[in-house]
Amino acid sequence: MVTRTSILLGVFVICSYAVTIVKAGILDRRIYNKSFTGGKEDSPINHDLGPPDHLDAVKFERDGDANVEFLQEIFLGEEKHHFKNAKSREEQLEELKVIFEKANLNKDYGIDEHELHLWIMKMVGDHMQQSIEDSRRKYAYIRGNSPAEAIDYATFETAFLDLLRKTNATENYRFTNDYMAARLETVKQEWQKADLSSDGKLNEKEFLLFQHPEMSNLTLLNSVKEFLEERDYDDNGKLDEKEFVFGFPVGDIVINDYMDGDILLRDKIIQFRKYIDADDDGFLDFDELKVYMDPFSSVNARNDAHEMMFYVDGNEDGELSWDEVVDASEFLTGTKLYDASSYFHSEL
Structure with missing residues (x-):
């Protein structure tokens, strides 16, 4: 309760x-x-x-x-x-x-x-x-x-x-x-x-x-439980990188091969390693996922800032200039460039 x-x-x-x-x-x-x-x-x-x-x-x-x-x-x-x-x-x-x-x-x-x-x-x-x-x-x-x-x-x-x-x-x-x-x-x-x-x-x-x-903490706990259950294909109560990144069984692959591939997959790998896997053990447990999905968590806000930088920082200099914000304005304000973010969140 x-x-x-x-x-x-x-x-x-x-x-x-x-x-x-x-x-x-x-x-x-x-x-x-x-x-x-x-x-x-x-x-x-x-x-x-x-x-x-x-x-x-x-x-x-x-x-x-x-x-x-x-x-x-x-x-x-x-x-x-x-x-x-x-x-x-x-x-x-x-x-x-x-x-x-x-x-x-x-x-x-x-x-x-x-x-x-x-x-x-x-x-x-x-x-x-x-x-x-x-x-x-x-x-x-x-x-x-x-x-x-x-x-x-x-x-x-x-x-x-x-x-x-x-x-x-x-x-x-x-x-x-x-x-x-x-x-x-x-x-x-x-x-x-x-x-x-x-x-x-x-x-x-x-x-x-x-x-x-x-x-409500109850809403958060239920969301984490569903997120974990949907992806935990080996039923060990936690997610490895493949389960988190792909969301479905992928077989025997080398996750690092995707670091130079699809930019969305690469970014999810980076999020896993740099922002979510707090104890760096290669797995996400319930508590780590709870922090990741908590809408009011400072850690989660940092992840969101990283994601937004990924989409908007065109020259990858670590800052969003006014020109970059203008270029990405349709993404930031919910029109056609936002389709990329819709895809990204549907994958999560």
């Missing part, structure tokens, strides 16, 4: 590393104005008190699939909303320039891997803080003037359906009865997972877990 400490795991990690606390952003303002979102900007699930379907700034989505927008989100952060709203290429580059200058902490030629690591930690910290504020405001809205210290499911369901019906009354009945029933069933399942005390009610900390399971 997840403990109170487990729920707050990410909070304690981020508080140690975040550079600043994010000011009220787009989601925060919507919640304050009682205009809620259940997902991304372009999600059909809007004005929804349920948990978001899309989890920003984490590698794995609610359903366990890879978040193909992950690198975009940890580079753009809250600024991605401004970027997507930019009307022209020039405006988009202006927004990207703002991000570049913020991430370039020493204001020199470019962003080195250390600066990128710190920037990613800040973006994940911003996501964490925004998620907490998001959850708090929803919780307060649903609770209203009730003196109760927890929300029961009936109270939540009433508020959930009432808000969707109010939306329908003003937005040409965008939500059908079938949709609301199906959405409510999914939300109910997430509610039950977050009800750690099994009393049918969620206190404020459980409600945060309901809205953002990525903050």
